[in-house]
Amino acid sequence: MSPNSNVFSISIRLPRPELTVTPPVITESDSVTVNCQTPSSVPVSQCHFTVMGHLRLGDSSCLQTVTGADLLDMTGQRSPAEVKLRCYYTVKLGERESASIYSQTSSITINPLHQPELTVTPLVITESDSVTLNCQTPSSVPVYQCLLYSVRDQTSRVVSCLQTLTGTELMKMTHQSSPAEIELTCYYSVEQRGTISVSSLSNSIIIQSK
Template identity: 50%
Template sequence: MAGHLLFVVLMYSFSENKAQVLLPPTLTVNPLVITDSDSVTLNCQTPSSVSASHCYFRFVRGGPAKSFSCLKTLSGTELLLLTHQTLPAEVKVTCFYLDGYQSQESIMSSIIIQNPQPKLTVNPLVITETDSVTLKCQTPSFVSVSQCLFYTVKEQNTRVASCLKTLTGTELLNMAHQSSPAVVEVTCYYTAEHRGGQYQSPQSNISSITIQTLPPPTLTVNPPMIRETDSVTLNCQTPSSVSVFHCYFITVKGQTLNVLSCLTTLTGAELLHTTHQSSPAEVKLTCYYRVKVFSATSPHSDISSITINNAVKIESSTMQSMPSSTKATDPVKEESHTTQTVLTFALTTDETSWIIGAAVTVGVPLLGLALLFIQIWIEKCVSTRPKANVTDDREYMADFDETYSIVTYQCNFERQQLHQP
């Protein structure tokens, strides 16, 4: 009896020693995170001295070990069925092999099975800063989603929103810390409750949104040539698709006109005052507009020029440009283009009173003789041509384009040269 017991003890010791000689396999899992529709590869690598065709995988919560080939591929759904779990889940697994005896088990590995990733759709893919784009983060119907989050790839900035969100191009640029023109790459994910906590889904596909700059306005000026007293109409024509807040007119030298309307009228004098110029001058302008959303600013329009002349030059050019045929055939207009000289004579108060008083004293019949006498002295004054005071007051007549020069001669009449008859 004692001998029999000794035999049993020896056999058990031999088995234990043999089992300790069988080294554990190495388990590798790839990938470690999957969805239910993805697949994972389990590789139970046995020692090189062992030739095993089958391996045994033990899944926690999965009951007894499952016999598979040592290189086995399973889907997320199959893993969930083996472990009797639902999404999202963590599956822990080990493996071992048999070589007459059972080897030691490998180190445990964990496989994360996530909910399906959402699908991101973007419409439209090309916008301007003021246009809008619709982002839709499509989630699985069987998942109770708490919220969706949109994520810019470049700056890794996240915005919490509903799973259907509309953003302007400017909002996307601010979110991505970019300026137009730009390409903003966006992805999304969602959160859902799981075992009393929030579970984050995988990220969706990446969508690229092209954001173009605002189209420039078109500047028209009418007329392009004015006088200081004339007016010019400035029209900053903006795209019909843009909601414009204000328009701004600036000179090429950087001076800003205090105008907020896209269609405005200014005088030549106002333009000269703003640009600190005097006529004749050329004022070069451009314009831009600002939209209501985040005060986005458009590019500048093309440059337009306004020529501002003074009144004299414009009238002179008008006279010179008149056809010669008109001057020859129209005696009235021909006369209107000659320079008229009007002579006026200034008599002192004493001299005038003396001459007229003398004529009245002698009698009314001789008044005509006195006036004739005055005329003789005037002709004499003209022939001697004393020093003249000339005032070049050029007046523009309403009916004719003629120019008058008023010349005033000062003639001194000596009282002793006038004798009564």
């Protein structure tokens, strides 16, 4: 009877996944698709994403979509911000589950909401005239509210994004009386999963009231 041979352990190293983010630059209201690309020859059980080194992202799907607002909420940041992600996958081999090494680190840049543009028609009015104010917001953004901002007294008022006001209403809102120069800007807010984000101020417009 021959003696027993030596026992050797064999370590199998799983191929490294590749992480892609599309697009890599977004605003708070945009979404980004993250894809943990795994080898086609490997029977992958789950994929896992880590945000900023420790936070888990979503479920175990290798392809996920997440908004900029959610990423900011996860990491406790405010835009503009950079969020770094990595991913790995697991494979079940018999009763054991083995994990791959991490992918390379990918970055997502999150910028503030796009700036609106304010247009006003006409620019010269009397108190009995009406003026149309249009706070133009990006068509891709689910706007929650538009707000008109008075530069003189630094106050905001919720309005429709396309709003018609009389000269008298403008005077009352800005606490002025004719003749006057009324300087206005606008901004908008977006609500996502209970979180309100606001855009930067638009260009300013001066209305002459005579």
